[in-house]
Amino acid sequence: MPSPRFTRVALAGAAALSVTLPLAGCGVLGIGGSNADLQIYSARHYDLEGAFKEFQDETGITVEFISGSDAELLQRIKAEAADGEADVFMTVDAGALWNAGQEGVLKPIESAALADAVPADLRDSGNQWFGLAMRARTTMYNPDKVKPTDFDATSTYAGLADPKWKDRLCMRDSTSAYTQSLVASLIGLDGYDKTLATVKGWVANNVDIKSNDVELLKAIDAGTCDVGITNHYYLARELKKNANLKVTPFWASQAGAGTHVNISGAGVVKTSDNAAQAQQLIEWLATKGQSSFVDGNHEYPVNESVKPEPVIAEFGEFTRMPLSAEAYGSKNADAVKLLSEAGYK
Secondary structure (H helix, E strand, C coil): CCCCEEEEEEECCCCCEEEECCCCCCEEEECCCCCCCEEEEECCCCCCHHHHHHHHHHHCCCEEEEECCHHHHHHHHHHHHHHCCCCEEEECCHHHHHHHHHHCCECCCCCHHHHHHCCHHHECCCCCCEEEEEEEEEEEECCCCCCHHHCCCCCHHHHCCCHHHCCCEEEECCCCHHHHHHHHHHHHHHCHHHHHHHHHHHHHCCCEEECCHHHHHHHHHHCCCCEEEEEHHHHHHHHHHCCCCCCEEECCCCCCCCEEEEEEEEEEECCCCCHHHHHHHHHHHHCCCHHHHHHHHCCEECCCCCCCCHHHHCCCCCCECCCCHHHHHHCHHHHHHHHHHCCCC
């Protein structure tokens, strides 16, 4: 079996270099090179360099990335243990952050700046990790075929099980982390049996499974589907390319529990030799560097004093479902089981 690969990226303008290592398929990218002050093990790939280049220029603290999936990087940190280089673990899923906390690889930190900047449900109660960017997974529709009043404003996700949506519904596949986190959150909210009935309803409506959110949005625009569920920032990206796209967001469950959200976030690795600088980076990303970190990918700032960038600001304000990282992490296996039991592909 071939050795998986990590990717290292240094933010010094050097070309990406792939190297073979004994663990998962990741790589290395860098700004500061292999002698950088901070090693960030990051599952976040989009628009990574800009904010970190700004941090480096402002503070003089150099940064290097090891990139891979949440699970791969957590495995590597655990395997390297005290001999590891990781200073910061950065993920794209609240459940992954919760898992890292449960595995004991993160260092609790005391930070008044982070306590002020990050809402309580978007950070660990034991201060092991902190949300930095927020995404909403909500209903999208073709305004030529659907009216906002067609949706169940109290339980929008469950409402898509209504037979009136038969042959009109597109969603992501069961292996998508987005699908699994949404279903895990619904299990946490409604319980297993009620969520199973919801997903069975989606299946009964002949849900058309798409391989990614962009394909799903294009299907809604083309009239292949009338309604679907995607992350909000994919719509923002597509609208930048085509302002006439026939897709409109409907903020889910505004008369009920609120719209499902997830986060990208980070924590200081327990074995870091540069914990103070690692904490400084996370504080900067949540405060002064918040816009630089989230705007390039059209994500919502976790810091409520920071305004969303203009494209997503046009989507209007919404009430979000309180985030339960424990539900996303601990109920992921239940979500996978439920999707299979419901016959959701």
